[in-house]
Amino acid sequence: MANRAQTPAIRLSGVTKRFGAFTANERVDLDINRGEIHALLGENGAGKTTLMRIVTGLYQPDEGEVQMDGETIRFRKPEHALRAGIGMVHQHFTLVPTLTELQNLAMRPARIPWGNATADVRRRSEEIAATTGLRINPDRMVADASIGERQRLEIVKLLCRGARILIFDEPSAALSPGEWDELAALMRRLAAEGHAIVLISHKLTEVFAVADRYTVLRAGAVVGTGLVTEVTPDELVTMMVGGPVTERPVRAHVNPGRPVLTVRGLGVARDPLDPKSPPALSGIDLEVRAGEILGIAGVAGSGQNELVEAVMGVRPALRGRIELDGKPFEDRTPRRFYQSGGALIPEDRHHVAIVSGMTLWENITMRALRRPPLSRRGILNPAAARGEARRLMAEFDIRADTEKIPIGRLSGGNQQKAVLAREFTGHPALLIAVQPVRGLDVRATDFVYRQLGEHRARGGAILLISMDLDEILALSDRIAVLAHGRIQGVVAAEDATRTRIGALMTSAEEAPCS
Numbered sequence: 106m107a108n109r110a111q112t113p114a115i116r117l118s119g120v121t122k123r124f125g126a127f128t129a130n131e132r133v134d135l136d137i138n139r140g141e142i143h144a145l146l147g148e149n150g151a152g153k154t155t156l157m158r159i160v161t162g163l164y165q166p167d168e169g170e171v172q173m174d175g176e177t178i179r180f181r182k183p184e185h186a187l188r189a190g191i192g193m194v195h196q197h198f199t200l201v202p203t204l205t206e207l208q209n210l211a212m213r214p215a216r217i218p219w220g221n222a223t224a225d226v227r228r229r230s231e232e233i234a235a236t237t238g239l240r241i242n243p244d245r246m247v248a249d250a251s252i253g254e255r256q257r258l259e260i261v262k263l264l265c266r267g268a269r270i271l272i273f274d275e276p277s278a279a280l281s282p283g284e285w286d287e288l289a290a291l292m293r294r295l296a297a298e299g300h301a302i303v304l305i306s307h308k309l310t311e312v313f314a315v316a317d318r319y320t321v322l323r324a325g326a327v328v329g330t331g332l333v334t335e336v337t338p339d340e341l342v343t344m345m346v347g348g349p350v351t352e353r354p355v356r357a358h359v360n361p362g363r364p365v366l367t368v369r370g371l372g373v374a375r376d377p378l379d380p381k382s383p384p385a386l387s388g389i390d391l392e393v394r395a396g397e398i399l400g401i402a403g404v405a406g407s408g409q410n411e412l413v414e415a416v417m418g419v420r421p422a423l424r425g426r427i428e429l430d431g432k433p434f435e436d437r438t439p440r441r442f443y444q445s446g447g448a449l450i451p452e453d454r455h456h457v458a459i460v461s462g463m464t465l466w467e468n469i470t471m472r473a474l475r476r477p478p479l480s481r482r483g484i485l486n487p488a489a490a491r492g493e494a495r496r497l498m499a500e501f502d503i504r505a506d507t508e509k510i511p512i513g514r515l516s517g518g519n520q521q522k523a524v525l526a527r528e529f530t531g532h533p534a535l536l537i538a539v540q541p542v543r544g545l546d547v548r549a550t551d552f553v554y555r556q557l558g559e560h561r562a563r564g565g566a567i568l569l570i571s572m573d574l575d576e577i578l579a580l581s582d583r584i585a586v587l588a589h590g591r592i593q594g595v596v597a598a599e600d601a602t603r604t605r606i607g608a609l610m611t612s613a614e615e616a617p618c619s
């Protein structure tokens with residue numbers, strides 16, 4: 106814990122930030138001390154990211170000031186903040202997938218005082234591995250790393266550049282329980298070494314597991330701050346949403362119907378362009394029936410992405426058979442997948458699910474745009490599409506002043522709700538949901554879980570892929586455990602426990618896909 110008498114690493118005083126008529130942060134006072142993990146909490150759109158973007162120089166405050174070690178600072182660019190030792194681990198990463206991990210580390214913004222020889226970076230990353238246990242895989246292409254592995258690389262990148270104040274924006278979103286434990290231990294070690302850590306998270310269990318202090322934002326303003334040991338989860342939720350949140354509904358019993366997705370003997374190469382590369386998936390057999398949620402449990406990088414890509418036709422299969430709704434699904438393409446009644450809530454929202462420069466209404470109605478009633482004889486009726494978007498905004502509680510806003514300007518949680526609104530439209534026969542509540546606050550998480558439950562009750566088949574074992578256990582009717590590219594076992598919900606699933610996740614042999 107920090108020495109309270111010391112000057113805070115970061116002090117925000119009366120910080121206000123407006124976007125046009127909208128106030129995203131209102132007179133925020135906040136101290137972040139060296140040696141502490143400070144949880145920044147609030148609903149989707151409460152202003153957490155905006156506030157941290159001010160600290161990291163991405164935005165300028167309209168009023169108020171930011172101090173670092175007692176000195177007023179005004180960073181005009183993120184590089185300035187990084188040079189001063191402030192780094193942010195973003196929800197979406199800033200890595201270049203076509204370069205190796207080491208090459209990514211060696212890339213640097215101008216004027217960071219840090220030797221640019223690759224050998225220096227390699228040595229520095231080895232030092233970081235020795236002190237923090239954070240190991241990278243220097244010669245691997247980032248494109249081949251899982252989201253969890255990319256996150257580790259982001260952290261190493263910031264540490265390589267001398268960051269002393271680290272802001273983690275929902276760091277656990279893609280991590281398995283084991284990886285989260287490692288990250289939590291890392292955060293503690295970094296805090297113990299004198300780093301100041303900000304943790305933006307919607308998961309209160311994590312906050313209680315690692316944080317020393319909390320600050321809650323609601324509608325841009327601070328509504329509570331204090332020691333984590335002096336508050337309860339219910340009190341935090343009440344501060345965040347302004348009232349209690351309803352309990353998640355208990356799983357209703359549904360009798361599964363016809364098989365909607367059948368996968369038999371699926372084998373996929375790691376490198377889609379090289380069939381001789383080691384297998385990413387081997388001998389996969391799966392069945393998802395109407396009215397059932399099949400959960401795929403596994404640590405990040407076990408073959409989840411390859412499975413989704415093979416089913417959707419983004420990645421060729423070396424062998425095996427896939428059927429959709431009882432019919433062979435050959436010559437697979439994403440378009441055919443959608444036309445055959447498939448839908449996808451992808452893990453990587455920024456690269457796959459949304460088109461940032463397009464408006465909210467265009468993003469929400471994208472799947473329905475070419476069909477009546479939004480289009481007639483191929484001609485789009487924009488008024489009808491905007492009306493439909495407004496209806497979905499209300500139904501999915503997407504908070505934006507207007508449907509005409511570019512979707513990239515919405516908070517992460519509101520973007521995710523827009524993706525869900527689009528993908529649930531038209532009641533797809535098969536919904537593939539990958540980490541569907543990533544970045545969502547408690548209330549929105551509740552909403553999505555209910556939507557998934559209702560979709561199942563209406564006879565929809567859901568393939569749920571998540572690194573969050575609690576989520577898999579809470580929602581799935583059956584759980585298939587994926588490790589090293591193979592299904593290690595399928596367990597019915599009533600027989601599934603954390604220990605049993607965890608054992609299947611880790612008991613697998615490394616070969617052949619690691």
Ligand SMILES: Nc1ncnc2c1ncn2[C@@H]1O[C@H](COP(=O)(O)OP(=O)(O)OP(=O)(O)O)[C@@H](O)[C@H]1O
Nearest residue numbers: 124129149150151152153154155514515516517518
């Ligand atoms: N560049 C921008 N232009 C207009 N409005 C913006 C911009 N950036 C953020 N906002 C708005 O400011 C509000 C706060 O967004 P912010 O991303 O800070 O929320 P958050 O608390 O981080 O939410 P989440 O948990 O969903 O990530 C949102 O309503 C968002 O739409």
